[in-house]
Amino acid sequence: MQRRFPVLSLGLILVLLAVAAGPGFGRARAQDPVELLIWDQFTGPETEAVDAIYQEFAEANNVTITREVIDADQMRQTLNTALASGTGPDLVVSDAGPAYAGLLADAGLIVPLDDLAAEYGWADRIAPAAIQGATIGDQLYSLPLTIDLIGVYVNQTLMDEAGLAVPTTFAELLTFCGAAAEAGYIPFAFANNPGWQAFHQFAMTSNDMIGPDAMQALLFENRGRWDSPEMVTAIKSYFVDMREAGCFSDDANALTYDDGNGLFFAGDALMHSTGSWLVRDINANMTDFEVTMMPFPAPDGAAGSYWSSGVGSAFYLSAGSSPEQQDAAGRFLDYVVSPETAQRWVGEAGFYLPLEVDTTGLGVTPLFQSVLDVLESAANGETELGYNVDVLAPPGFNDAMQNGFQAVLAGDKTPEQQAADLQAAWDEGFQSEATPAA
Amino acid sequence: MLTYPTPHRSPLARHWARYRAGYAFVAPALLLYSVFMVYPFFQSVYLGFTDWNGADPVKRWVGLANYRRLASDDLLWTALRHNLVWVVLGTVAPIAIGLPLATLLWSRPRGFTLFRTAFFLPQVLSPVVIAIVWSWVYNPIFGILNQGLDAVGLENVSRGWLGDPDVALYAVLAASVWAEVGFVFVLFLAGLQGVSRDLLEAATLDGAGRWRRFRDVTVPQLANVVNVATALLLIGGFSAFDLVFVMTGGGPANATDLIATYTFTEAFTQNRAGYAAALSLVMTAISLVTSVVFIRLRERGES
Numbered sequence: 006m007q008r009r010f011p012v013l014s015l016g017l018i019l020v021l022l023a024v025a026a027g028p029g030f031g032r033a034r035a036q037d038p039v040e041l042l043i044w045d046q047f048t049g050p051e052t053e054a055v056d057a058i059y060q061e062f063a064e065a066n067n068v069t070i071t072r073e074v075i076d077a078d079q080m081r082q083t084l085n086t087a088l089a090s091g092t093g094p095d096l097v098v099s100d101a102g103p104a105y106a107g108l109l110a111d112a113g114l115i116v117p118l119d120d121l122a123a124e125y126g127w128a129d130r131i132a133p134a135a136i137q138g139a140t141i142g143d144q145l146y147s148l149p150l151t152i153d154l155i156g157v158y159v160n161q162t163l164m165d166e167a168g169l170a171v172p173t174t175f176a177e178l179l180t181f182c183g184a185a186a187e188a189g190y191i192p193f194a195f196a197n198n199p200g201w202q203a204f205h206q207f208a209m210t211s212n213d214m215i216g217p218d219a220m221q222a223l224l225f226e227n228r229g230r231w232d233s234p235e236m237v238t239a240i241k242s243y244f245v246d247m248r249e250a251g252c253f254s255d256d257a258n259a260l261t262y263d264d265g266n267g268l269f270f271a272g273d274a275l276m277h278s279t280g281s282w283l284v285r286d287i288n289a290n291m292t293d294f295e296v297t298m299m300p301f302p303a304p305d306g307a308a309g310s311y312w313s314s315g316v317g318s319a320f321y322l323s324a325g326s327s328p329e330q331q332d333a334a335g336r337f338l339d340y341v342v343s344p345e346t347a348q349r350w351v352g353e354a355g356f357y358l359p360l361e362v363d364t365t366g367l368g369v370t371p372l373f374q375s376v377l378d379v380l381e382s383a384a385n386g387e388t389e390l391g392y393n394v395d396v397l398a399p400p401g402f403n404d405a406m407q408n409g410f411q412a413v414l415a416g417d418k419t420p421e422q423q424a425a426d427l428q429a430a431w432d433e434g435f436q437s438e439a440t441p442a443a
Numbered sequence: 444m445l446t447y448p449t450p451h452r453s454p455l456a457r458h459w460a461r462y463r464a465g466y467a468f469v470a471p472a473l474l475l476y477s478v479f480m481v482y483p484f485f486q487s488v489y490l491g492f493t494d495w496n497g498a499d500p501v502k503r504w505v506g507l508a509n510y511r512r513l514a515s516d517d518l519l520w521t522a523l524r525h526n527l528v529w530v531v532l533g534t535v536a537p538i539a540i541g542l543p544l545a546t547l548l549w550s551r552p553r554g555f556t557l558f559r560t561a562f563f564l565p566q567v568l569s570p571v572v573i574a575i576v577w578s579w580v581y582n583p584i585f586g587i588l589n590q591g592l593d594a595v596g597l598e599n600v601s602r603g604w605l606g607d608p609d610v611a612l613y614a615v616l617a618a619s620v621w622a623e624v625g626f627v628f629v630l631f632l633a634g635l636q637g638v639s640r641d642l643l644e645a646a647t648l649d650g651a652g653r654w655r656r657f658r659d660v661t662v663p664q665l666a667n668v669v670n671v672a673t674a675l676l677l678i679g680g681f682s683a684f685d686l687v688f689v690m691t692g693g694g695p696a697n698a699t700d701l702i703a704t705y706t707f708t709e710a711f712t713q714n715r716a717g718y719a720a721a722l723s724l725v726m727t728a729i730s731l732v733t734s735v736v737f738i739r740l741r742e743r744g745e746s
Contacts, residue, residue: 082711085498108714112498198606199692256583258695259606264584400713412696415608 038069039333044084045098046077046318047354050285054353062340068333081105088114088323095326096334101149101316102396103141104403110141115321116331117144118338125339132384135359137225138316138396147319148338150350152359154281154376155205155313155393157301162294163190163275171297175242175304182252185275194274195253196265203244203410204395204403206278208313209301210239212391216308224397227435232421232428235306240420242304244413258411281376282317285355288370296372312379315393316359351377399434402427490720497716509721519722521697522705523729525612529619529701530680530733534673536620541627541672542665546657549635559632566625574689577618581605581690605691608698615690615699619683627672634668635661670741674734681730702726 047055052074063070073094075083080099087093088109097115099105109115122128122145128136135149159171167188172178185192197203212220214235223229230236247253254260260268262279269277270290277283278301287296303310320341322334340346342360350356352367357380364377382388395403405426412418452460459466491509493502513519541562548558565573580588581604589601604614638661646656662669684703687693693700693708700708702722710719 089498089500108496108498112496112500114498198694200694254583254603256603256606258608259581259583259603261578264582268584404708404713408694408696411606411694412608415606415695417608417696 038063038067039329040069040071041096041330041333041337042071042073042094043096043098044073044075044080044094046075046080047098048074048076050289051354051356054349057353058341058346058349062337066333066336066340068337070337085109085112085114088325091325093323093325095323095330096337097321097323098150098318099147099321100396101139101147101319104396104398104400106146106319106321107141107399109321110144110146114324115146116324117146118148118322119145121322121335121338122148124335127339127342130342130360132359134314134383134390135316139319147316147321148342149316149319149359150341151282151317151356152380153315153317153393154298154357154379154390155208155279155315156281156298157209158269158277158279158283158287159297159299160269160272160275160291160294161297163272167275169275171299172302175246175302175307178302179246179250179252182247182250186251191254191268191274192251192276193247193253194265194269194277195257196260196262196268197257197411197414198259198261198264200258200407200411201395201403202262202265202279203414204406205280205313205393206243207239207406207410208391208394209278209311210243210304211236211394212311212313213301213303213307213309214239217311217389217391219308220392220394224392224394227431230428231431232424236427237420237424238304238306240410240413240423244410244423245420246304248414258414280317281357284370284373284376287372298372298375311389311391312383313393314380314383314390315396317357398431401434402430405430487720487723490717491724493717493720494715495717495720496714497710498714502717505717509718512718513721513725518697518700518705519702522700522702525699526681526683526701528612529616529683530677532613532616533619533623533680533683534676537623537627537676538669538672540620540624542631542662544624544628545631545635546661548632549638559629562628563625565622566629568622570622570685571689573618573622574686577615577621577686578605578690581614606695608696611691611695611698615686618690619686622686623676623679627676630668630672631665634665638664666741670738673741674738677734677737678730681726681733702729 043059045055056072059070059072062068077100080097084093084097084099085108088097089112103110106115110117122136127148131149132152135152136145139145139147139149161171164171167185167190169181169184169188170177172181182192195202195206215223215229215233219229223231248255248257265274265277265279266283266286268274270287272291272294281298300310300312320338322331322338326334342358344360344363347358347360347362348364348367350358351362351364351369355373357376359380361381361384362377364374369377379388383390395406398406409418409423409426413420413423490502492504492506494505494508495502544562548555580586583589583601583603583606586604588604592598592601602610605611642660642664643656646660651659682703683701684707687699687701687704688707691699693704703726706719706722706726709715709722
């Protein structure tokens, strides 16, 4: 009699489960919404707009979207494991390019998007340079969402008040630094703790020195060298000449990115060399100032003065998602780069997209519009953009940049030594890591 | 009188019958320990023999290649040197500060509770909080340290403490010492409760001065506490990570890289999980050997 009790209990539990599950129990319920888990890094003021954009798609497509916001550092530490364990997100917004996603592509944790791109005709909408930046090997592994422009912000209001002219050549820049310091200002709000900020300074000077075509050949085809005299000049210009001219604080290695931003926002510094992602914060924090943006002045012997640019954030699709989820994710990605949504990204989230976007009536600020104009000019072939180096370089090269430029700034390493170390790191990484699109 | 035959049972069965309740009590803890300590440890040993990149499903066996690479890895030796500085200063300084502080408060002077709380407070703070607070202290723009130095006319000493490769390690270490002093202080305060006051009085009657009494009477009676504090600080010194990670990330120019931060970089930035596993095992071995050697030396000294 006692032995029958477990059998009866099990039967009762099954009946209760069936009742609880409702009339659909025992057969797939076709009307169930597809569930998508999205990890993104949008931690700033754009987060509400991102929520709204996701939600609009979810409601119109019978999809449930769960959004988890994770900052870049944490994502790099957890994404591999999460995807490999099968408990990770279906879609990830992360840095584009082989430096950060090459590992995931090699391990088969993310899927190529070439078929989706062909199905939805993304190549007709998205700038070729952005497609190239999101390509690893010969396959498109991500949908580029934002594009960055790296240059120099200028506090035009304070420059005018101090009677200082905006430098157009590197020699003028060094002279300007002395004059600005005499007027009681920090010329450049450069801050280099923990060291990634130097990536962008080097991107500016190295693109200036060798020009975008040679940089493209170096990054994508391994034609050229990082230890050439031009690269040595690129390193010396920013990290030695400008330091010696008093262009930035002696303590730059001790200042965090937020410290540098704070100096510029407060009007203590007249210029700030960083990326277009800061425009929203500048608009919010510098309402009393007119701020403009310009490409870094060309050092002596340079090929020219160029903006540096690269894909910022991009969407990746997990290989572990079910076919239904991958199908829904494909539709979501197409929605993300549709003309209507693109307008919302620009107008509500303040993103720069590698797409043609009608900004009529969006009420963007003059600074924001100036960045859009440069990108549009580049898309029309009127402006040649340089390349943001770190997103296209292997991790070892970025490590050599991070620690090496700090050492040069501290006077512990010469530009020649740093250039040689970069070349060595490039050689090692180019052979072992996933390389950018050829 | 009736006697009953006792059933014959094997020694194993008898052992089980006698101790099964004990095993039942131990089992949950043993299970947790096995899952979260033993298994990961052996998994790390295994990974140390592979070239796993942290994501690839395939972990290729490379034998001792990771360990051979250790010998020629300049950054490892740099990190190891930093660890040695950290271990020596990070062990000596908290004891050198904590022991006199505990002795001063041994007689429970006025304000005892306040001082005890103040000294111990850093120990209850999260290391991340300590790192952030000390980053503010050292900040070249608004940091209280530079402002204080400027205020007393020492402008030439002011600097970007965390950005100068020559001083950054010591600057982070100072934050660690500040945090550890409270821990050592409480250990010694507890240890002092067992120190014989009769012996101290006898030494006083024999004409011993304060320093002599402290050195020859108090400290020897605290030998066990010194052992415990030293061993814990040594082990902590070899595995130090959080303060450096938050305050400098190992920079500038690797000037504050410790083995733990270097291991982290190798695993999560350079995608060399196999090599990082080998590094972590080396770190474990060094920490273990140092601690055992220290304890043996102390035991020999006492005997």
